[in-house]
Amino acid sequence: MKSNNFLLGAALILVSEMFLVLSGMVIKQLSGELPTEMIVFFRNFLGLMLFIPWLLRNGGNVLRTQKLRFHLMRAGVGVTAMTCLFYTWGHLPLAQAALLKQTAPFFMPLIAFWWLKERISLQVKFAILVGFIGVACIINPDKSAINIGILIALVGACLGALAKVTIRRMRDTESPQIIVFYFAFFAALLSAIPAWLSGAGLNLVQFGWLIVLAATSTVAQLFLSKAYGLAQAGQLAPYTYGSVAMAALFGWLVWDEVLGMNTLLGILLVSCAGIVAMMGKREPVIKPATDPVL
Numbered sequence: 001m002k003s004n005n006f007l008l009g010a011a012l013i014l015v016s017e018m019f020l021v022l023s024g025m026v027i028k029q030l031s032g033e034l035p036t037e038m039i040v041f042f043r044n045f046l047g048l049m050l051f052i053p054w055l056l057r058n059g060g061n062v063l064r065t066q067k068l069r070f071h072l073m074r075a076g077v078g079v080t081a082m083t084c085l086f087y088t089w090g091h092l093p094l095a096q097a098a099l100l101k102q103t104a105p106f107f108m109p110l111i112a113f114w115w116l117k118e119r120i121s122l123q124v125k126f127a128i129l130v131g132f133i134g135v136a137c138i139i140n141p142d143k144s145a146i147n148i149g150i151l152i153a154l155v156g157a158c159l160g161a162l163a164k165v166t167i168r169r170m171r172d173t174e175s176p177q178i179i180v181f182y183f184a185f186f187a188a189l190l191s192a193i194p195a196w197l198s199g200a201g202l203n204l205v206q207f208g209w210l211i212v213l214a215a216t217s218t219v220a221q222l223f224l225s226k227a228y229g230l231a232q233a234g235q236l237a238p239y240t241y242g243s244v245a246m247a248a249l250f251g252w253l254v255w256d257e258v259l260g261m262n263t264l265l266g267i268l269l270v271s272c273a274g275i276v277a278m279m280g281k282r283e284p285v286i287k288p289a290t291d292p293v294l
Contacts, residue, residue: 007276009230016140016223023216024089024097026257034200039210040083041188041195046214048184052175064183066173070178074179078163082187084156089120089179092250095259096138097201098243100153105277106131107161127277134269136263170283205271241271266276 030039055062065071088097106128112118120128139150227236242266251257259267 004243005230009227009236012223012227012230013236013239014242016113016220016227017240018246019216019220019223020248021094021098023213023220024247025250025254026209026213026216027086027089029092030206030213031086034202034206035195035198036087036090037198038200038202039086039213040079041191042207042210043217044079044187044191045083045185045252046211047218048181048188050214050218051181051266052182054181063178063181065178068182069085069256071182072186073178074163074166075183075190077159077166078183079187079190081156081159081163083191084152084159088149088153088156092153093263094148094255095248095257095258095267096150096263097153098247099270100135100138100150101157101160102241102244102274103131103135103154103157103270104161104269105166108164109277111162111165120271127273131270131273131277134266134271134273135268137266137269164269170189174189214287238275241274243269 027293069143085097085101088100092100108120109124109128113120135154139147248257248259
């Protein structure tokens, strides 16, 4: 029975990663027509709309919280991380964007050590070192100029890790539904301001793509939630890097993207190190189902 649960969980992870890459492809499609700020706002706003049936069914009492300041902090950090991530999907090769998003496991132990005083095992320290060597290969320091998109991706991954550690700080009193709702609510409010300042218009075709983005992101979260309910996060960790292979394939098929040897070596190092880092932790920092940023 446990073996069947693991196989089903692994399959669901791969399906979830496929929908994640599809979300990235939609963002890449829209990035030439809409500013990143507009895409981020509608992703959060449409996500918030999905909570209306839940609120109508359960009433306003479910919104009671003891940690409003942490929800607001998490939303501010998270929406900034989302903006970085969406910019990355739009301006980097698909496989690079998918991989750099997966560097969050290298930042999470460092932030948890600094904030929550959690110890870092020798295995995780080694994984972090190898992971950043892989990132250096992707940045490709031999070039005269460093791609600013890669640096933005790393900032987004670091902020995404901080958002996840913030969720860990709230888990003792807050349910996953409350955490996700308050993120959607505050993120929609915060992202509305830069979206409005961008002054960009929106046509029906673009709005349709934004609905597809919200749908693919939501489906990815649902499959992640189901997968991590069937097996341990450490066991499923290798399969989360399936998005990198899928992104490389779709990037080549749709946009003729070809990766250099340095990037391929970096992908190998970061993927292996990320798997080791996640498997080396005693427990997952946060269940992906409660983290719509990533």
